[in-house]
Amino acid sequence: TQILTVPTRPFEGQAPGTSGLRKKVKVFQQPNYAENFIQSVFDVAEREPGAILVIGGDGRFHNRTVIQQAIRMAAANGYGRVLVGQGGILSTPAASHVIRKNKASGGLVLSASHNPGGPEEDFGIKYNIANGGPAPEAVTRAIHARTQEIDRWLTVEAEDVDLDTPGETRIGELIVAVIDPVADYADLMEELFDFAAIRKAVAGGLTMRFDAMNAVTGPYAVEILENRLGFAKGTVVNGTPLEDFGGHHPDPNLIHAKDLYDLMMSENSPDIGAASDGDGDRNLIIGRGRFITPSDSLAMLAANMGGAPAYKGRLAGIARSMPTSAAADRVAEALGVPCFETPTGWKFFGNLLDAGKVTICGEESAGTGSDHVREKDGLWAVLLWLNVLAARGISVDQLAREHWARFGRNYYARHDYEGIDKAAADVLMAGLTDGLPALPGKSFGRLTVRVADSFSYTDPVDGSVSENQGIRILFEDGSRIVFRLSGTGTQGATLRVYLERYESAGGLLDEETGAMLAEQIAAADEIAGIRRHTGRTAPDVIT
Numbered sequence: 001t002q003i004l005t006v007p008t009r010p011f012e013g014q015a016p017g018t019s020g021l022r023k024k025v026k027v028f029q030q031p032n033y034a035e036n037f038i039q040s041v042f043d044v045a046e047r048e049p050g051a052i053l054v055i056g057g058d059g060r061f062h063n064r065t066v067i068q069q070a071i072r073m074a075a076a077n078g079y080g081r082v083l084v085g086q087g088g089i090l091s092t093p094a095a096s097h098v099i100r101k102n103k104a105s106g107g108l109v110l111s112a113s114h115n116p117g118g119p120e121e122d123f124g125i126k127y128n129i130a131n132g133g134p135a136p137e138a139v140t141r142a143i144h145a146r147t148q149e150i151d152r153w154l155t156v157e158a159e160d161v162d163l164d165t166p167g168e169t170r171i172g173e174l175i176v177a178v179i180d181p182v183a184d185y186a187d188l189m190e191e192l193f194d195f196a197a198i199r200k201a202v203a204g205g206l207t208m209r210f211d212a213m214n215a216v217t218g219p220y221a222v223e224i225l226e227n228r229l230g231f232a233k234g235t236v237v238n239g240t241p242l243e244d245f246g247g248h249h250p251d252p253n254l255i256h257a258k259d260l261y262d263l264m265m266s267e268n269s270p271d272i273g274a275a276s277d278g279d280g281d282r283n284l285i286i287g288r289g290r291f292i293t294p295s296d297s298l299a300m301l302a303a304n305m306g307g308a309p310a311y312k313g314r315l316a317g318i319a320r321s322m323p324t325s326a327a328a329d330r331v332a333e334a335l336g337v338p339c340f341e342t343p344t345g346w347k348f349f350g351n352l353l354d355a356g357k358v359t360i361c362g363e364e365s366a367g368t369g370s371d372h373v374r375e376k377d378g379l380w381a382v383l384l385w386l387n388v389l390a391a392r393g394i395s396v397d398q399l400a401r402e403h404w405a406r407f408g409r410n411y412y413a414r415h416d417y418e419g420i421d422k423a424a425a426d427v428l429m430a431g432l433t434d435g436l437p438a439l440p441g442k443s444f445g446r447l448t449v450r451v452a453d454s455f456s457y458t459d460p461v462d463g464s465v466s467e468n469q470g471i472r473i474l475f476e477d478g479s480r481i482v483f484r485l486s487g488t489g490t491q492g493a494t495l496r497v498y499l500e501r502y503e504s505a506g507g508l509l510d511e512e513t514g515a516m517l518a519e520q521i522a523a524a525d526e527i528a529g530i531r532r533h534t535g536r537t538a539p540d541v542i543t
């Protein structure tokens, strides 16, 4: 097959953000746009001739088009084998597993995660390296640099691959294998967890609802929860992946998964409710009458994960992103294991996991995962919860109360101001940064600032430094406010304000979060001038 060299010119702004390159579908539909980015990945990726590449996505609109482009380009760029999920589907954690299991040189994960999909909405491309995890910053910087000087991309002339029929086809030297997207992942889950114990609990009456939000986890959840664990048919709702996610935001939070939340707070509630996002790496956990914040979920799972076979007696350490609450730190302290604080984004956990320094990681944004793959993993978190509940024979609410009574409670909320003017957001952040030196010692209501800084991270494994990862205001009483701008949006800017306050084990453990954080909320506006800069009087989303 003849290799075709297509001349091109760089596009502005092909910089991967927190999790890959995300833009409107319309942007990706421009001639050369996706091709430039994919070629830049291929130009800088570490790989041997004949290497294996994994390709899969969350099934959103434009997924199949980019997969066909990427397969032809892989053939022209000297890959030996492409593994692609049937129907173009691979959840992000499943892709991570397929990369690791097959010793691939890397993978293209086509997703904009929790962002809406469809012709007018979002698309994304993320490159994962051979460990199965998101490319670290050194690699994403190299990809971006390459996009700024690219002048050609390589492809071959070939028919589209039939993505719906499992099996192998050949394009020149390249073998394209269409694989079952679910089987390997489901098998891995069965190795990690005590499926027999969960099955027994289900037979004994444990009930659940899993909302797949018409995104990628539907087929995974049906196979694992209904087929393998015996939950009743219909336990998985919205289980068919749709190109536009049924017009919804596939973001498992209390706003976008409100139906699930309402059910869990009602009298007909099952024992546990869960949901995942567009690409299957996030998780929402709600017990009957009890929402578990992702930060608490990390801490509670870390404290109890020894109950699952794969983690018995094996907790090396815990890692959390900086804006995630310190609930996990208390567990690490009590168990005598280290706790690491990283910048936002799963790519920062990769080195810690590879080096065996941590076993479980988590983010406040509904991400939890372990060393079984190198991505956060929505269904994994749900299964670990199920395993813990089955092993201990208690409810979500009981487990939460017991946890707080032992470790105290970190009241926590994130306020998002979405689609604000980019320039105004930059002015707000610059003002915050400039004002940092003057803050220590200043009081806002009853809160006095102890430390105010811009978070900088030195990777303990390779020594790389990541600066400007969020503004931290730490108060004398141990409470905290964090400000940062989102790196996953595609329109204007999103300001995230993270609020946290600790109550010790003897304190007020079952109060309303908003009321408990009222002083921090007021201080956040006073310090950052949110109303003044954005004109907004209330956040769009509270999680």
Ligand code: VG1
Binding pocket: 018, 019, 112, 113, 114, 115, 277, 281, 282, 321, 344, 345, 346, 363, 364, 365, 367, 485, 486, 487, 488, 489, 496
């Ligand atoms: C957000 C979350 C972050 C998460 C990232 C990718 O990033 O805050 O914790 O890792 O999304 O998750 P940002 O920069 O918008 O705050 V996913 O499920 O969208 O791949």
Ligand code: CO
Binding pocket: 092, 113, 114, 277, 278, 279, 280, 281, 282
């Ligand atoms: Co996601």
